Amino acid sequence: MLVVFIPIDIPLGLYNEAKTLAFHSVVYGALLYIPYDKGKKNYILHFYSLFMVFSLCFVQGGVSSPIIYFFLSPIMSAYLSFGSRVGRRFAYAVLGCITLLFVLGAFDLIPFTNLDDATLNIQIFTYAIIVGVGIDVVITIGDYDALRNQAETTLREKQNEILQQEEELKQQQEEIIATQEQLIIDEKREKEQVESDKIKAENSLEAIKTSIEYASKIQLNTLPSDKVLKDYFAEYYIYFKPKDTVGGDYYYVNSFRGTTVVVLIDCFNQGMTGMLLGSVITSYLDTLQSLPDRPSELIYELHQYIRENFNYYNSINNKGSNLSIVYVEDNHIVYSGANGIGYIVKNEEVIRVQSSDRSVGVTNNDPDSIPYMDKEYQVNSDDVIVLSTDGFVNHKTKEGQVVGHEALESIVKGFYQGYKHSWKESFDEYIEEQFGKEQEDDITVLCFNLT
Structure with a gap:
């Protein structure tokens, strides 16, 4: 706009005005095209516009100059671009500029000659000013509309983006809530399942415990009672302590046509497995119609019986069972052991009786091991067999x-020459003073002397 008025001013003889316009065109163009902060640039351009209009009015006669109409453009653009608050300040600044021009003109402080409105040149110039102001206002309004449309478009895009984000967040929230609800349901279901399994396990454990306790009672009832033992022995003491509720140790006493048979059984496995095998051995002994002549023969028969009828046991455990068998006839005893432990106490001398190192029921005994054998001893009523x-x-x-x-x-x-209560005291004292708390195997010690 400034550049357009230069060729208009020169033919009309307004050379000072043309020079001023040329100067302002250069400065305004520099301010317009130099890159810096957009917000600051708008303020600087608006204030420079006020200064430019003021200087042109000063050159062309103060308030009587038609250039004064150009003050309308910065006021409108300030209102449209910056809002009412800043636009009001620009209006006050324009009022100040016009007042200053009026004061300068009233006191003849303007060195330039006032324009003569009667001349055709001035009328043309005035018309050009009015047209220019109109064009400037239209351009300002158009720029404002374009900026407003752009802002509305941007706002709608942002709103749509926000709505889309809100929708995504809502979906994510719903998914999170659904996941949390599912987790709560799964956790509750898992907890209920755990509680149910716990109750089932407790019931099963209680049932197993009851069964084991009942099995323990059965095992104790299958062992010879005190009444039975008193019929065979003058004095006796038994230290019997299974590792678990039931165990694989058994002791057996019976009489076959004048021969008393004493058997101590040590099944390798503890617990139910050992108990079952021990029950099998004692049941076999109960079913004997006649007693083999030698205890070693009885051990061999038990060995064959287990191998032939209970092969599954050998597949589980190849260590079988250990046995000690004593035949008693008056003061004569015959001992045979399958990895057994036996002693005879005579006159405070402890004689350890020899035993085979072969277990009963094992298929892979060492061929170089000691075979089943018999050892005979004469004992009296004061001697003790252990x-x-x-x-x-x-x-x-x-x-x-x-x-x-x-x-x-x-x-x-x-x-x-002792008695059962003193034997018991000796074991109790040693066990209390020396035994560790953890038991790793079933323990049975059978001590007796003859009637």
């Missing part, structure tokens, strides 16, 4: 050492 499973000698002391055969021998050494 049979033991390996649970006692293999038990750990409080110091973590194995008890061993020497300790058992030292306990029974004083049993000669």
Whole structure:
């Protein structure tokens, strides 16, 4: 707009005005095209527009100059671009500029000659000013509309983007809520399942516990009672302690045509497995129609019976069962052992009887092992016969050492001419002082003398 008025001013003889327009065109163009902050640029351009209109009015006669109409453009653009608050300030600034021009003109402080409105040139110039102001206002309004439309479009895009984000957030929230609800349902279901499994396990455990306790009662009832033992022995003491509620140790006493048979059984497996195998062996002994002549023969028959009828046991465990068998006829005894432990206490001397190192029911005994054999002894009523499973000698002391055969021998050494209560006191004292708390095997020690 400034550049357009330069060729208009020159033919009309307004050279000072043309020079001023040329100067302002250069400065305004520099301010317009130099890149810097857009917000600051708008303020600077608006204020420079005020200054430019003021300077042109000053050159062309103050308030009487038609250039004064150009003050309308910065006021409108300020209202449209910056809002009413800033636009009001620009209006006050324009009022100040016009007042200053009026004061300068009233006191003849303007060095330039006022325009003569009667001349055709001035009328043309005035018309050009009015047209220019109109065009400037139209352009300002058009720019405002374009900016407003752009702002509305941007706002709609942002609103749509926000709505889309809100919808996505809503979906995510719904998914999270659904996931949390499912997790709560799954957790509740899992908790209920755990509780149900716990109740079932407790019921099963209780049933198993009841069954084991009942099995323990059955096992104890199958062992010879005190009444039975008193019929066979003058004095006797039995230390019987299964590792679990039921165990694989059994002791058996019976009479066959004048021969008393005493058997101590140590099944390798503890618990129910050992109990079942021990029951099988004692049941076999109960079904004997006649007693083999030698205890070694009885051991061999048991060995064959288990191998032929209970092969599944051998597939589970190849260590079988250990046995000690004693035949008693008056003061004569015959001992045979399958990895058994036996002693005879005579005059405070402890004689360890020899036993085979072969277990019963094992298919892979070492061919170089000692075969089943018989050992015969003469005993009197004061002598004491001691049979033991390996649970006692293999038990750990409080110091973590194995008890061993020497300790058992030292306990029974004083049993000669003794009584059951003193035997019990000897075992109780040693166990209380020396035994460790953890039991790793069933323990049975059978001590007796003859009537």
